[in-house]
Amino acid sequence: METTQVVNFRREVLRRIAEYTWNDCLPEHIYDILYNTVKDNTSRVRCCVHKERAVLKNRIQMALWQPLGLNIINAAKAALDGEFDKKLPIIDVLPDACDACPIDKYYVTDLCRHCIQHNCMNNCPKKAISIVNNRAFINRDICIECGRCSKSCPYGAIIEISRPCIRACALNALSAGEDKRTKIDYEKCTNCGNCREACPFGALDERSMIVPLLLSLKQHKPVIAMLAPSFVGQFGMKITPAQVIAGLYKLGFTDVVEVAVGADITTLHEAEEFLEKVPKKLSFMTSSCCPAFVSLVKKHFPEYEENISKTTSPMVSCGLYVKNKNPEAMTCFIGPCIAKKRESLEHPDAVDFVLTYEELQCIFEGTGIDLSQPADKEYVTQATAGGIGFPLTRGVQASMQEVLPAEIQAELKLEYADGLENCNDKLTLIKNGKLAADYFEGMACCNGCVNGPGSLAQQGLTRVLVTKFQKAAEKKTSDQLQEAVDAVKKISFEV
Secondary structure (H helix, E strand, C coil), X not given: CCCCHHHHHHHHHHHXXXXXXXXXXXXXXXXXXXXHHCCCCCCCCCCCHHHHHHHHHHHHHHHCCCCCCCCHHHHHHHHHCCCCCCCCCCEEECCCCCCCCCCCCEEECCCCCCCCCCHHHHHCCCCCEEEECCEEEECCCCCCCCCHHHHHCCCCCEEECCCHHHHHCCCCCEEECCCXXXXXXXXXXXXXXXXXXXXXXXXXXXXXXXXXXXXXXXXXXXXXXXXXXXXXXXXXXXXXXXXXXXXXXXXXXXXXXXXXXXXXXXXXXXXXHHHHHCCCCCCCEECCCCHHHHHHHHHHCHHHHHHECCECCHHHHHHHHHHHHCCCCEEEEEECCCHHHHHHHHCCCCCCEEEEHHHHHHHHHHHCCCCCCCCCCXXXXXXXXXXXXXXXXXXXXXXXXXXXXXXXXHHCCEEEEECHHHHHHHHHHHHCCCCCCCEEEEECCCCCHHHCCCCCCCHHHHHHHHHHHHHCCCCCCHHHCHHHHHHHHHCCCEC
């Protein structure tokens, strides 16, 4: 992830909250976040110090998983008291950060030459364009934003403008409210996180489970860390998997399990489900690993809800697997995904906490854990190459295909899409009968989970390192992992 001033502010808030929670002084020092992060002589990125601090208050409220507008001391006390409203949205608009960007969609630039043809005027169905001061002028009271003027201008002098956050959302879940601030339609939103990454003002943020997790660790509860396959390389090229896992033990986790083991379980269960349902009961089946993709289908293609695999995602499969072995355990998923936070709230029997890699790094820094310290021994993966490959392009279908009978593999029609816009387009083609598929794998993030919004490393580097980690696995296909085979036989991994 590119380190910008927005990212720096977000991480500083998370670091400080982790530090103060760990040291039992969160309410007493909560205002220090405002006055130490933004001092009177700090270089401005907003109009004034008061605006800077107002935005930081919003970030603190989000990081504490509390309502926006709540006094931050009260917010800190509420978080420490375990007040954790599951109905609050995962992604929210920070009211003090939103710049209420202009929403006039078409704009005449200085490239306008006041040409003789006046194509823009002639092609406007509402006659909303006239010439004022030797250039085209758009009457906003008449304009219907059809875009004909922009398309007809030979100089390209009329450009289309939209808010970065709105442009980033492939599902039209964002719009401008009456106060011109961005608002989110949660009936359409899938918590993919694209809007958060796109806003240049940092006006969209995610809520965090840092405080309840740290409290559980401080109380020495049996919390198991569940590491997503893309963890390799996230904390620096020189930080090995063994060092990351050692850091988790130092933090107080009682054990560490790879979510790739859950992916192996998902592979085996989903393969059985596929053989049972396609084509006998369903014309095609979709993957269920990506919660944002699942939300896309449920909210925007409800006619295909039954086509979604009922097999639990790798995160949930891993949580169920862990809790079956130790019913007293609590589980914490650690990965690149924001949407997993909403999924965890829907599966409290399997997952207690979700952290992004970014949040985990802030916890390490806030609690003073140095990952560069040598690990006692090298780490050998618990999973198979098939499970480790889930975050890569076509990783899910590749793993599942390998455990299907050879005669099924030969005739299988597989489709794949990454990025919600591409997923939406391909599902539309299927709906219109223009694309045939037996199995459709959808991933909300372009290039797959290695490019999730909670990542720290560049997706290209992560892809290389995950592939290397995958090749080093002793077992290659999910059916070679006996623990996964046994788990599928005795535990229900169906939603």
